[in-house]
Amino acid sequence: MTNILKIAAVAASLAFLGVAPALADGDAAAGKAAFNQCKACHQVGPEAKNGVGPTLNGIVGRKAGEAAGYNYSDANKASGITWDEANLKEYLTDPKAKVPGTKMIFPGIKREKQLEDLIAYLKEIKADGSGV
Numbered sequence: 001m002t003n004i005l006k007i008a009a010v011a012a013s014l015a016f017l018g019v020a021p022a023l024a025d026g027d028a029a030a031g032k033a034a035f036n037q038c039k040a041c042h043q044v045g046p047e048a049k050n051g052v053g054p055t056l057n058g059i060v061g062r063k064a065g066e067a068a069g070y071n072y073s074d075a076n077k078a079s080g081i082t083w084d085e086a087n088l089k090e091y092l093t094d095p096k097a098k099v100p101g102t103k104m105i106f107p108g109i110k111r112e113k114q115l116e117d118l119i120a121y122l123k124e125i126k127a128d129g130s131g132v
């Protein structure tokens, strides 16, 4: 009997874990607000231009160092990174730890939820700048 209860408890917690990733998905609307802290240096949208930092249209899935006409650091260009969600999370948590020598001067976002929201927003922005 106790074994059955244990199995039931394990099954219940597994079912919970199965649901958890969906709950953890970022909220793009909240991410848009979080992007305000990037705007001093980065533009997105159809009219986006390189500024202190490169344009971030279509950044999710883009290779590091590919915004046309932007003068990247050697560290960025040599990083070999493709900006998937995992890499973006690490970079945005602590840019200098992920890419030593990067010229992105940003302390990093430490709140997991805010990171997820931000990445959900960035995912919606296509290479042509639609979705902002």
Ligand code: HEC
Pocket: 035, 037, 038, 039, 040, 041, 042, 052, 053, 054, 056, 059, 063, 064, 065, 066, 067, 071, 072, 073, 074, 075, 076, 077, 083, 088, 092, 101, 102, 103, 104, 105, 106, 109, 118
């Ligand atoms: C103070 C200016 C500044 C702020 C604020 C800033 N960045 Fe950057 N960012 C840069 C610079 C400069 C680079 C170019 C890095 C290099 O060449 O080493 C960069 C590079 C990047 C890259 C790599 C782009 C590529 O094409 O390889 C990503 C992704 C990025 N920033 C995202 C963000 C996000 C998201 C935020 C807001 C949370 C943010 N940055 C805030 C200046 C900034």
